[in-house]
Amino acid sequence: MSRIDAIVVGAGISGLTAAWRLAQAGKRVRVLEANDRVGGRTLNHRFTSGEVVEVGGQWVGPTQARILGLLNELQLETFPLWNQGDNLTLFGGKLKSYRGTIPRFAPHVLLDVLQAQVRLDRLAKQIPLDDPSRHPRAGEWDRMTFAEWIRRSLKTGQGRQVLELVSGAVFAAAPHDLSFLHVLFYIRSGTDLDTLLGVANGAQQDRILGGSQRICEELAARLGDAVRLGQPVRALRQDEAGVELLTDSASHQSARVIMAIPPTLLLRITQEPLLPGWRDQLLQRLPQGAVIKCMALYETPFWRARGLSGQATSERGPVRLTFDNSVPGSSKGVLMGFIEGDEARQWSAAAADERRAAVLECFARYFGAEAQQPREYVDQCWADEPFARGCYAALFPPGLWSNGAARLRQPVGRLHFAGTETATRWMGYFDGAVQAGERAAAEVLALD
């Protein structure tokens, strides 16, 4: 047996990036992945007619230099999300279409939403990305939920609904799940609200040819048999000599370990010595968001012929947010919808055919009766995934940052922490996953 320098737990973007950087630096690495596939919270789905779509994370956009660099390195191509035609909004009981980025809300609603955006961006700009709790007003903002801020700061019911939709779209969570300080951090971490929410020039601008899971497939191909699938780590023991990881069937030893899994899953690995109490307590307070990603494949993107972009935002669920997720080289059309937060938990408990019916009814509400008759339908409830237990990422409730959540990035003995939740830039996104993976790899390399 050859000695292993570092084991990475989790073959998502963050873990594989860390492993690849270590391998490039000449380290002997091993990656232990619990699932029988790589990809983490990215996952491709192939319709029977051949179109590959993503039922997990899928987008990249401007200001995401790290993931764009990695795509370049891996020779993966991007293409823009379909973004032509009119968008739709359903608020105040009325379906309205609009062109560009500003919905046709009543003027007082628009004003309400825009003043909120200006305030959020202005406050977010001040947040120290390495540790939001260093801001002089951090305590005040961290004791408040985003829901409380919305109630205080928006004057119109529709304006508040729009902000709730933003919370769902960005966090897969309700405003009352989130510390207001974390929301400000997240906005700054993702540049600003326009960038976070936008298609053109925003975080939803581009997709990856062949589907986003290809990022991990390409990295895994380079790592070869260093990547071991179907190896859920159950226990971990470290001492002066090294770290031992136990899976159901094997023991793996190395000098260093990089954990690249969601925070809540860290607690499901028995550790010796125990994690310090404060750290366990913080991890108990970092639940995953909840999202069901739903897609229907149609003979054609029929909405385009009617001048629609496929993008809808709505006050009515379960699908409150849609996109045209068709793929290049196919004449077929794909509508994609998100079910988020509370509704994701409710609908993940429903029978699959009921959920399908409810989703298609939403698509039909926005794009017409044709949407009721797809060729195929697929959805993915991320809470049901054994080694994700939710998406997009962990949520920071009130008090977490003030209680030292920035220290969750710090190593514990021989354990280092990657995963997009430990990123300072684009936390929760692919770009953050890359940043975290590269930072953790650098920590290990610096120990030599």
Add this chain to the structure above:
Amino acid sequence: MSRIDAIVVGAGISGLTAAWRLAQAGKRVRVLEANDRVGGRTLNHRFTSGEVVEVGGQWVGPTQARILGLLNELQLETFPLWNQGDNLTLFGGKLKSYRGTIPRFAPHVLLDVLQAQVRLDRLAKQIPLDDPSRHPRAGEWDRMTFAEWIRRSLKTGQGRQVLELVSGAVFAAAPHDLSFLHVLFYIRSGTDLDTLLGVANGAQQDRILGGSQRICEELAARLGDAVRLGQPVRALRQDEAGVELLTDSASHQSARVIMAIPPTLLLRITQEPLLPGWRDQLLQRLPQGAVIKCMALYETPFWRARGLSGQATSERGPVRLTFDNSVPGSSKGVLMGFIEGDEARQWSAAAADERRAAVLECFARYFGAEAQQPREYVDQCWADEPFARGCYAALFPPGLWSNGAARLRQPVGRLHFAGTETATRWMGYFDGAVQAGERAAAEVLALD
């Protein structure tokens, strides 16, 4: 091997009560306890001079019929907490003494606190104990933290500080950790605020002779070799044939299992089939409170000679709440203090001697310089306990009850759920632990 009818996981009050009720009904039971002791979140400590005190839960009081009935059944005696003399408050920078239950706040502060108490009690009375989300205003209250309600409803800074102290004392958590709906539920679950907070006629009225861990010791003695210590359950598998539980060294089979452990620890047991996604998501959102219970033993209860009760409440930490925890039959005195919530996490990370010094400084602030020189000192950081990971109990953040938390009491196949967090009456207390244990046992018995 004789067949086992039911396995109980966790030898705290709830699990042992469940096991004992099943055994009394003629069932063959086994109890698997992870620690090398019974007691769960109760734990006795013996000072070298022989005094037994409790570093975990310790009190019983009126309206707690179930635990009082069990004590009677087990022939355990109670004695009142020392409650004579003047209490102290330190608010607004001033240490004041008062007799009875109403501190000598300035009139406008007193009025502010009392109007809040009246409103909380009035709203709490309306909450359906079996499922708070059935209240017509549950959605509104569950989207709000207790912190938001305090900011809205109290007009004075000192009044707010008092409510924060209440939050720490009752939940071992900050107001921003808690759904306002949950706070209302908890008040009703514990009768009303006076009962929840009181010594005389309240939840802090009586202690158990020999220490509260004796409850579990007595139950375990009756169960004999059915109780197996040092058996942390790592994995659980159920199918039509039964349930199999795996510990580090053994496999245990039975027809039914009662889980009597804190919610967050349920997620640390690998389950097959997986828990449903919605259920995992809710458990991810039920962290344990954080508390350090601190006690100093003195030659005499010197504060009594100065007319003091040993009870202090304070705006200054780390110890903001103290009691005289001396025991009958000893001439020595015991001061007890609580460090709660954020401060408990911070101080559990500190060196033991620094924590001791900080606690004794608090005791001296309230009771004089003599408090700096105890014969012995002991404290217990519950976040550091591997099979508790926090105390007193799980905290319900915004959205949990509305997302179906009441359904966490429902069985999952052959799994039934006890533990004080599944109680409707006196959740979080011994009495709730007994109710939950008896309810879970009754579920299993009803299946015959």
